[in-house]
Amino acid sequence: MPVVNRIAEFSAEMARWRQHLHTIPELGQECHETAAFVAERLREFGVDEIHEGIARTGIVAIVNGQGPGPTIGLRADMDALPIPEATGVPYASQRPGKMHACGHDGHTTMLLGAAKYLAETRKFSGRVALIFQPAEETGGGAELMVEEGVMERFGISEVYALHNAPGFEAGAFYTTPGPIMAAVDTFHIHITGKGGHGAMPHETRDPVMAAVGIAQALQTIVSRNHYALNDLVLSVTQIHAGTADNVIPDTAYINGTVRTFDAEVQSMVRERMAAIVAGQAASFDVEAELDYQVGYPATINDPAKTEFAAEVAREVSGEGRVLADSGREMGAEDFAYMLNVRPGSYLFIGQGDSAGLHHPKYNFNDEIAPVGASFFARIVERAQPLAAR
Template identity: 45%
Template structure:
C-alpha cells in the first residue's frame, strides 16, 4: 500500500505552536478540546466531547469494511510551570506551560487523523483519544470511569511519549515494563513542643522525623530484591520557624515507586508499620494520608512487537532500542493497559533539549512528522 500523505511540516508546526502558546492544565483544557473537536469534525470524524470534562474522542471507520478497532491516545494537558524559553511560541499564560511535550503528542495524533481521514485505506476502526489531565490527576482513569471503552470498544490501545536524551529519529520499545507505579503520601507527626534548651520537657518531633527519613530507606535497601527496582523519596520536610523552639509538628511528603504491584503492597504495609512503631517509641501522634495514584505501565509483548516492527521500517532497526531500562517516572496510560492490551513507546526528542518538566523544555518540531508517520503506519499494519 502506498504511503498516505501527511500534513505539511509547516501545518504540523503551526498546530503545535498554537497549543504551546495556550497551555491548559488538568481538566481545564477547554480551548484545546474545542480546537481539536472543530478540526476533527471538519475532517469528517465522528466526534464526542466532554468525556472526563475536557476529553475528546474522534472515531474514523476504514473504507475497506469491518475489522478490528484500535485506540490511539494523546495527552493534552500542560503543567503549572513558568516558561523560561525566549521563543515566539512561548506560553501566553504565566505559570502554565507545555513542559512535557503534550502539545507535540496532541499534534502528532491530530496529524494522523488528518492523514487517515483523507485516505482511510484500512479495515476496521480507529478511535483517537485526546485525554486530559495526565499530569498527576489521572485523566485516563476518569475517562474509563465515564465508560470510555464501553462507549468506544477497542481491541488494543497504543500511546507514546517524547524522550529527551534519545536522539530525534530514534525510538525505544519495551516488551513489558515501561514506567513505574507511583503513590504519594503526606505524614504529620505531632508531639509536645518545648524550649530548645529543655528538650526533656517535650517530645522531639524533629529527631523522630530525621530518624524516620533515614530508616525508611531500609525498606528499599534491605526488604526489596536488588532485581526489583523501587524508590522511596521524601520530597518535602516542614517544621518549626525559629531558633529556640522544638516544634510540636512536622509535616513530611514523598512518593513511592516500583513496577511490581505485590511489592508495592508490601512496601506500603511496611511503610505504615514503620511510622506507627516510630511514633509509638517517641510518644508522637501520626496522621498519614497515603494515596495510590498510578499503576505501573506494562506493555503487552506481542503488541510491543507490532510497534517495534513499524519503527524498524520507519527509522531503521539500528535506531530502535529494545528493552532499555524502564523509567521510574509514571504515566496514567497504565490505566488503559490494565483494561486492554497494547503498548507505549518512547520517541527521541534530542540529546540537547532540556529535561521533561523543565521551564526550558521545548518539544522538537523535527519529531512531528516522525510521530505522525508512526501513527499512520501503525494503523496500516494493524488494520490492513
C-alpha cells in the same frame, strides 16, 4: 518507509498547531481551550464522529476505514504542568505559572497529524478511535476515560501511545515488552508533638527529631526489607517543620513517592512503612499519622503488540533507530489504565538534545512531530489493512 509523504507535506502546519497549543497550557481536566482547538481541527479534517466532554474535557474522534473491521485506539495527552516557563521562545506560555514542560502539546499535534492523514486517505479497514486525554499529570485522566466506558462504547480492541524522550536520538524510538513504567504511590506523614523554646528541649516532644528519624528509617525498607534485584524506589521529597531558629514546633510533615512493579513489593512497603512510622513515633513520644495513597499502576506493554509496534517504528524511522528491548524505568504514566483493559503498547520517540521533561526550559522538538504522526498512521494501516480485491 520513511515519514509518510503526505504528512511531511503539512509538517509546517503541524508546527503551527503545536506552537499555538504551547501558548495556552491548561492543567488537569480543565483543558477546555485545548479541547476546543482539537475539535475545530478534527471538524476541518472531516472525521466521522467527534465525542466531547469525556473525563470533562477529553475527546474521542472516530474515522471509518473502508470496509468492516475492528477499532484501534490511538491516545495523546493534552494537559500541561504548573511550572513557570523559561524558554524565551516567541510562542511561550501566555498563562503565568503554567507551561507545556512535558511535550503534551507535541503529543496532541502528532495525533492531530495522523487524524488529518487518516481522514483523507482511509487506507485501512474497520475504524480508528483518536483519544485526546486530559489530566495525565494529575488526576488520572486515562482512568476516568476508562471508567466512563470509552473502550466498550467505541469497541476499541487495542490501543497505542507515544511519549517524547529528551536526550534520545531525534525521531528514533524505544520501548520494551512487559512492564515499561512503574506504579506510583504517594505518602504523607503528619507528626504531632509538643512545641516549646529551642533552649529548653527537655520540656518538648520534638516532632523535628521524629521526622528526621522516620525519614532515615524509611530507607531501610529499600536496603533491608526487599530483594535487591526487584526494582523499588522510596524517596522522601519534602520535610516541613518550624518557623524560627529558637522555637521547637508542634508539628512536622513528611511527603514522598514510592515506585514499584510488583504488587507484593508494593504491599510490603505499605506494611513496613506503617510499622516504622508507628515505632518511630513511639520512640520519640509523638503522634504520627501515615496517609498512603495508591496511584497509577505499572504500565505493562503487551509483548506481541509491542513487537508489532517496533516493526512499524522501524518502517518509519529506520532499522537501526528502534530499540525494542530498552528495559523498564521508574517513572509513571496513566496510560497504564488503558493497557490494563486492552492490549497495546507505549513507546518513546526521541526528542533529541533538549532540556529534560518537567524543566522550565523544555520545548517540544517540532521536527519529530511528522515522525510520530507517521507512526500512528502506519500502526492503523498495518494493523487493519484493506482487504484484497
